[in-house]
Amino acid sequence: MKLRILCDNNTYIDQYFLGEPAFSCYIEAEDARVLLDVGYSDVFLRNAEKMGIDLSALTHVVLSHGHNDHTGGLTPFIEGKIAPSAKLIAHEDCFVGKYYGEEYIGAPYDVEQILYLADCQLTAEPVAITENLWYLGEIPRKLDFEPRTVIGKRERMGAWEEDDLLDDTALAYRTENGLFIITGCAHSGVCNIIEQAKAVCGDDRIIGVLGGFHLFEDDDRAAATAEYFARHNIPNLYPCHCVSLKVKHRFMETLNIHEVGVGMELEI
Numbered sequence: 001m002k003l004r005i006l007c008d009n010n011t012y013i014d015q016y017f018l019g020e021p022a023f024s025c026y027i028e029a030e031d032a033r034v035l036l037d038v039g040y041s042d043v044f045l046r047n048a049e050k051m052g053i054d055l056s057a058l059t060h061v062v063l064s065h066g067h068n069d070h071t072g073g074l075t076p077f078i079e080g081k082i083a084p085s086a087k088l089i090a091h092e093d094c095f096v097g098k099y100y101g102e103e104y105i106g107a108p109y110d111v112e113q114i115l116y117l118a119d120c121q122l123t124a125e126p127v128a129i130t131e132n133l134w135y136l137g138e139i140p141r142k143l144d145f146e147p148r149t150v151i152g153k154r155e156r157m158g159a160w161e162e163d164d165l166l167d168d169t170a171l172a173y174r175t176e177n178g179l180f181i182i183t184g185c186a187h188s189g190v191c192n193i194i195e196q197a198k199a200v201c202g203d204d205r206i207i208g209v210l211g212g213f214h215l216f217e218d219d220d221r222a223a224a225t226a227e228y229f230a231r232h233n234i235p236n237l238y239p240c241h242c243v244s245l246k247v248k249h250r251f252m253e254t255l256n257i258h259e260v261g262v263g264m265e266l267e268i
Helices: 043-051 074-079 111-117 190-201 220-231 245-252
Strands: 002-007 024-029 032-036 060-062 087-090 098-100 119-122 133-135 153-156 159-162 170-175 178-183 206-211 237-239 265-267
Touching: 002 043, 024 043, 024 170, 111 119, 133 190, 170 190, 178 190, 190 206, 190 220, 220 245, 237 245
Parallel strands: 032 060, 060 087, 087 119, 178 206, 206 237
Antiparallel strands: 002 024, 002 265, 024 032, 098 153, 133 170, 153 159, 170 178
16 A cells, blocks of 8 residues: 555645645555545645646545545535546535534535535445455444544534534555554544454554544543553554644654654555
């Protein structure tokens, strides 16, 4: 598997790409060319062009959840007809209305619109994109230190309710040495995501985790997360997007943490 970061909050000092508080990455695995999330705007498109990545050859677009810093780029992507034959995979709740206070924070299209505009597979179940690359589906909240959390409200059947982000999901890639996991924001809990990946892929070995962990405070949850990572002997961690500097500092005391920025390349 090859991976390249197209959009993140961070940019490297010696690589002249655009950044924004959002996330998108490009993945090549077997015969699939996959885009995980599309950022907030057209930044991921502009960076991909500068990196020489041909997004018109995409086979899949996967959305980790419905917040606009992961789905906002759908508008320039779809209106620009960048890869009209790519299959879009997401949870159905990814396209419900989402508000935080008075601010709309959801995807730019609703379910009816996206089904009309794209070849969609909207599902809460895991999906094998290739033999080894898996969409993990809806993530069970199993760990006590990662309970359901609410961010704003979502629309369901014409009514508004608290949004506990059932649509949050991630990708896992199976190698002969274990699993590499790629998250968007991990609203469901990065460790819950790892537990789901282990169950879906049938492998307890984790060789790395990259993405947003949605951790901002050096608190009990951050401590429990660090302890979980250490207990599972995860050799490489790539926290980005929605992980604060003080949480990264906490992790760096005991764990092998890598800096992530737009343009970063990994080959697994």
